[in-house]
Amino acid sequence: MDFTNVSLVALRVFREVAERGTFTAAATALGYTQSAVSRQIASIERAAQAPLLERRREGVRLTPAGQVVLRNAARILDQLDTTARELAGLPADGGTVRLGWFPSAGAVLVPKAIAALRRSHPAITVTTREGSTPALVRALRAGSVDLALLASAPPFRPPDAESPALDVQVLIERALCLAVPAGHPLAAGDSIAFADLRGQRWIAGPASGEDKLMGVWPGLDERPEIAHTARDWLAKLHLVAAGAGITTVSPSLEAAAPPGVRILPVHGGPQELRRIALAHLPGPLPPPTTHLADALRATVTTG
Template identity: 75%
Template structure:
């Protein structure tokens, strides 16, 4: 069986597996059974004559051959989809940019940049999706998004170890801050001493991001009073006086009433970066325009803080 005999369905399934990181998640996204996904991957590997995936307890990882197939499959699928749209009389794919973003970017950076882009380049359509860093990086590799906004913490390692390395541009780097209720004793000053964070009630994230919301490097086991998946819930819990939480400084304009955002002094600096990531190839003009809008929005936000 030659690889030229590989079916388009198998290529689409393979791209979904690469993006979602597990056969189960890909099956759910496609509405298939896991066994059906496994059969499609097996047929593709037979056509390639080599394994395309490493099966591990925590999911799958592409082999070097799998990375080659993914790059080619993404191109083929996108071209066929663009052809179908053109035949149907729909807008050209080149006028559309697909952007992935981390959660808190949706409260300030994303709407600011999209508003500016709509004003200067109204013919560019931007579609977006929210996701974790691993999910967005897989989507970039799979070719299902063109750009990704990523949050990065020290020691600022690359978001994955795959090759070729992603292009990463730092849009902004600022110190982490603390959101406290206006009625909290910590809200009385213009900054919080790191020693005063001991014994506080924290509002943290959930699942693998449970520690998000707790000041890094505390030399005690934090008292996590509440956990919440989204920033809006965390901040309204803060406003209601149920605890404190860490926030990136750019979220300050989006605070609900009753919340103060303050820097922390003492101890090591806790810097956070916002990165714009894409595959190492020239960006089409619409994607480059969006990248410029995101950089400008990040710079303007920095200057206003």
């Protein structure tokens, strides 16, 4: 095998396909045609003398050889980015950290952590992206993000089955709550009885994939009435404020709730737990990434 003629463009395309999960999504992200992406992947597979991607109906999966190539491609591309920073004369104690985060973390947690980091380490630049758990895990594997904030529900499983296993640290585990209009009968007390959730109108996320009925209390023993569908958590909270329905939320969103919304715990039924975890590839983290991880950890702990 001979990698001497493999271009940097091909490496970037390969990383994008590994991260996005399909040739089509990678082509869209890069502004390429799908045939151009296919040609770049073919050039790397010729150099490797082995298939690097397993083509499936739902997308692509890295082969063992593909995992080796991706790991080294990500290292090469990151080294080139570091070289560019040094040539640009950027501060030695600075650096760029790429953070991925789950929907709703951008309402309070991520902005507060970045603000704290800017005060303590102003030379560090943070770039972020929102995504689902599978998308963020692929981005970690592809080297496109350095850290990922992940949210998970029982049963708590590893974020993927690939090797090596990701380094995952649970930052906090808290019970799910309900957001209800301040004038709603459910808002009369300091908590809500599980039995009173029957017959309510719900504001939920799109019913697809892992986000199926996100916003409806899990384990409800009836077919829920979905009054409104919204993916954005702040949109859901404003719909609650308008009296349009109720929705599940993390307690961390209380600081972002608009006037007219109460966020309350539920009692009398099965407790629904949610975890927030910080994930990264195994191995020591560079100082800028460690500083951001510390800021996220402190923000979660202090609320």
